[in-house]
Amino acid sequence: MAQTMSLATPLSRPDLRAALRRAERPNRLRALALALPALLFLIVTFGAPIGLFLTTAVRNPEVRHILPQTVSTLDQWDGQGVPGEEAFAALAADLARAKENSTAAALGKRLNYESAGMRSRIMSVTRHLGSFADGPLAPQFIALDPAWADTELWAIIKRNGAPVTLYYLLTAVDLGQDATGGIGRVAADQAVFLDILGRTLWIAGLVTVATLLLGFPTAYVISLAPARVAGLMLLMVLLPLWTSLLVRTTAWVVLLQTDGVINQVLLALGLTTEKLQLMLTRFGTVTAMTHIQLPFTILPILSVMKSISEGQMRAARSLGAPPLAAFWRIYAPQTLPGVAAGCLMTFILSLGYYITPALVGGPRDQMVSNFIATYINRDLNWGMAAALACLLLVMTLSIYLAFLRIVGAERIKLG
């Protein structure tokens, strides 16, 4: 009896949901299993490297690893006045080992970021370690450089004994920490990074607007053209997209050179009397980037325009709207999804440009990516490179999220 009852009673709502989940689990797992290799591959070759790189923005190993004794001694120090003799002794011992391992230079470089002159102070002490006499070391340090009697210097060493630092991230937005750990703006002559970020956003914005102004009418004309002509026009959009970015940038280098094609044409036409400086300028960079990004803006707009039925304009006209009003009130608003997709994509990609500014731009046109590369290649300052990468990534991902919300990853089309 009880059994029949339970069979007759329909499953309650939560049970039903659980049953559904149970019934679907094999399908879900099978589907997931197919995507899993690619996901794991991307996590290993793409996610993990980027994650590892970004953590260097806060990693702070130098002081901790090179001055272990000093750091543990300074743990007891309350930050008031010059630390006692045992701190100097610990520092001397640590530096002696650093000299053996030749890590003193790395330490000096790291501490020099925090306070100018630290590198030479560390190197000088390391050099003179052998000539120090027995007895209290503190006076001998201070005799070598009075700065060793400075509370602030010891505070910096103590603070950087921590495994994590905000130094790089703060510097990347033109902020700094003073000896007591308070955060404030850095001196105007050192405040360069907000300018770089602003410049990156500004160039990406200019390129996006330029591609929209050039691309929207072009997409419109392609969408109206008879099939054969439209095919040819589309070819003129797709062919540059397929040509390597480097080749296109090379072409612009040749075009923009002082003796380049554009200047030759302008002179021949008598439009200018002297050669214009086009290479290594903002104008040249934005022009080349606009050329490269134009297809990315045109294609999504075109695909939306093609989907707007002719009936929409007919209806608008038959209801009394003159041509321009019909265009702006009925046609243009319906192209917005394509405009959003194209512009967001171009903006995202423009933020990360490296090759084109590097080859066509001048020093004032270098974007965040170029500085990241420079910090890695020339300055070997991984922390700063990673901090800038964090900022670039935050900008990119926030716009990517907007793109996902507005457009959706599933609607990305190629060619």
Add this chain to the structure above:
Amino acid sequence: MWLPAYATRSERLGRLFVVLFAVAVLVFLIGPLFVVFPLSVSKDPFFTFPIKEYSWRWYADFFENTRWTKSLVNSLIAAVFSTALATLLGTLAALGISRPGFPWRKAVMALMISPMIMPVVIVAVGAYMFFGALGLTDTRTGLVLAHAGLAIPFVVVTVLSALSTYDANLTRAGASLGAGPVSVFFAVTLPLILPGIVSGALLAFAVSFDEVIVALFLTGADQRTLPVQMFSGIRDQINPTIMAAASLLTTVSIALFVLLSLIRRVRRA
């Protein structure tokens, strides 16, 4: 076509203006592609137009210089292997994602696509650091892995689009006729989505073959690819041999593009 039959005179004038504007933009788009090739066959080492004398000397330079030829071979090898890897992984992933029960589809897609939008310098430095720890910098393996990662989204998107037009009833029909899931896949599904897979592979090849920045960070002198060789050349002193290299790179791109268009045409027919 250009204009509806009911267009007014001012509309016709406006349209003429817009069409002229669009033609100018298209010329701007395609024009720079026609700069490189003529300069590569100019005898003159200076980049001046009009070209006075034609010569293949810069191509001879290219093919006689082992640094250039080696970089070309390196590029081809890296592209072939990363294409194979990306096509295999990307196609499997697309097959999974397209199934109705796929969990967290939006998030997974967002993740799969992200290599497309990630600033390449960040990818390159990350790979340089991570692969360095694994001893994979200055090796072909490292480059192939990194390029495959960059190419996967292109394969996923293309194969998904091929699968979106695939009628799931065909799979059911195959099963009802007695074929197991694997047989149905190879006998029915695969032949129908093959054009999509090949398109994805062509895109993946192009991605790897044209990529500069990751290769710049990951390769040593022995694995240096053609774009890297070109990039360093341009930074150093731009010379006509670079134009020859650029022309070769473009030729490969156009060949891939033509192949892709042919596949699309076959698919539509």
Add this chain to the structure above:
Amino acid sequence: MNTISLERRRLGDEPPTRSAAEDMVVFERVQKTYDGRTLVVEDLNLAVRRGEFLTMLGPSGSGKTTTLMMLGGFEQPTSGRILLEGQAVERLPPERRDIGFVFQNYALFPHMTVRENVGFPLRYRGVKGAEAARRIEDALEMVQLGGLGERRPAQLSGGQQQRVALARAMVFNPKLILMDEPLGALDKQLREHMQIEIKQIQQRLGITMVYVTHDQSEALTMSDRIAVFHQGRIQQLSDPVTLYEQPENRFVAGFIGDNNTLACELAGTENGLVVVRMQDGTRLLTTGPAGSPGESMTVSLRPERLGLDTGSRQGAHNRITARVLDKTFLGDRVRLALEAFGDARLVASLPAAEGAAIVPGCTVAMACAAADCRTLTR
């Protein structure tokens, strides 16, 4: 009563002057070709009367939609004239014709609410503020959509979208409303409901409507007059009953309703009736145009006009002996597939009760009135 109906009344109350003034639209020798080779519309002459519901009916490619597009201003005639209230309008852009147009698939603006869609035409007629709001409300009330003004088209059912399209086309009191297969996307029940509703609105407001459809039952239900299009020409222009009862040619006979078309030749005339000879020599009394004796022609006969011979028929009629090939049960009726006049096939439709006893294979005596047998010479 809302303003729309009041104003329409006034228009309808105008005393008829000449017949030309009663014509809302006149097509004069209109031709249309897209490619310069084939004429989509050949020599069209048609007058649409003020206040009438005229349907252009025909299969796809017959030229009916092109004709409607020319009237709406979306296509230009290759030659000929189109007069709207006596004014030539071939060169007038659509926005200046003051014609309401209901499109196939409605062409509602997806980025605007229902209210904004319906208010769109008012904006370009200088109707603003409270007056506009009132007219939008009235129009929505008229199509029973009051309260849905803030929805977007995508949030409406197909039938509701159809009503919005109707309201939008009528809100500015156009002199003429054109409809291009407006009910094609709806399911059968809703379609039949909307047919009646549109017809009622049209009659209540006295609007002139030109309606395009390929659905003959829709045309018969709604129209005052029907123009049957085929191959770019009007095959017949008449009221629904005449069209049904007296098709003028084989195309119309076959296109409108079910019909038996039987080959025969003219034998002569008798008491004002036309006598034809069937394949097997049987003589049949028919009505319709006659030609010269011996000329081959066609007789058309509706299945429901071919009944069992009960011997009680009045007037001139024919007796036909037929063999039953097949019987199909249709609920209220049965459909018989018959063989008669030798090996000619024809179909009869009987009330279910009358056909209950008939089984395939048996021979039945059928009868039909001479008036129901129409001769066709074309």
